[in-house]
Structure formats: C-alpha cells, structure tokens
Amino acid sequence: MIHLSEAAAAQVKEMMKQEEGDNLYLRVGVKGGGCTGLSYGMGFDTEMKADDQALDPQHGVTIIMDNESAPVLEGVKIDYKQNMMGGGFTIDNPNAIASCGCGSSFKTATNAGTPENC
Numbered sequence: 001m002i003h004l005s006e007a008a009a010a011q012v013k014e015m016m017k018q019e020e021g022d023n024l025y026l027r028v029g030v031k032g033g034g035c036t037g038l039s040y041g042m043g044f045d046t047e048m049k050a051d052d053q054a055l056d057p058q059h060g061v062t063i064i065m066d067n068e069s070a071p072v073l074e075g076v077k078i079d080y081k082q083n084m085m086g087g088g089f090t091i092d093n094p095n096a097i098a099s100c101g102c103g104s105s106f107k108t109a110t111n112a113g114t115p116e117n118c
Contacts, residue, residue, distance in 0.1 A: 033115075042078075
C-alpha cells in the first residue's frame with residue numbers, strides 16, 4: 001500500500017484542477033533507468049488498464065499502479081514539502097537498499113532495474 005500525506009494529496013488535487021478531463025487518477029509507477037536502476041514516475045490518467053490496481057482513495061485522491069510496480073511500491077510514503085526554494089514531492093521507499101546521489105533513482109534487494117551511465 002502507498003501512503004499519501006495530506007500535504008501531497010492537497011498538491012495533487014491542486015494540480016488536477018489544471019488538467020483536462022474529469023475522474024483523474026494519480027498514476028504511480030516504477031520503470032528501469034537512472035543511475036541506480038529504477039526510477040519513479042507520477043502522473044495523471046483517466047482510465048485503468050487491465051494490469052492496474054487501484055488503492056482506496058486517500059484524502060480524496062485515488063492512486064493507481066500497474067501490477068509490476070506494486071511490489072516495489074509496497075509501503076511507500078509520498079509527501080509534499082514546501083520551503084524557501086519552492087516545493088516538491090518526496091518519496092520514502094522502505095524497499096530501496098540504494099539510491100543515487102540526486103535521489104531520483106534506486107534499487108531494491110530483489111530488483112536492480114536497468115542502471116544507465118549518468
């Protein structure tokens with residue numbers, strides 16, 4: 001299960017207002033790439049695919065993910081932090097055993113992904 005903080009949900013809902021279409025989902029996924037092997041992806045989607053699963057809404061936001069990403073995202077916490085330099089989403093993944101210096105890619109004990117030369 002992914003946990004979405006209230007701050008992250010508020011930011012997602014604000015961003016959804018700027019998107020075209022109704023009934024938007026927050027799609028969270030993992031793909032191969034980055035310095036360490038796996039990279040996160042977040043975006044909006046209007047429909048679920050056959051290999052997707054949906055989580056119960058959290059603070060008014062429904063998260064969907066593909067079945068392949070689900071084990072890697074188990075226990076992930078998504079937050080939104082605001083500071084003097086702006087704001088951004090943070091992802092805390094208890095499954096990550098290593099991450100790159102910039103924090104945009106990671107690997108798990110069971111999934112090394114496809115590291116790229118950075």
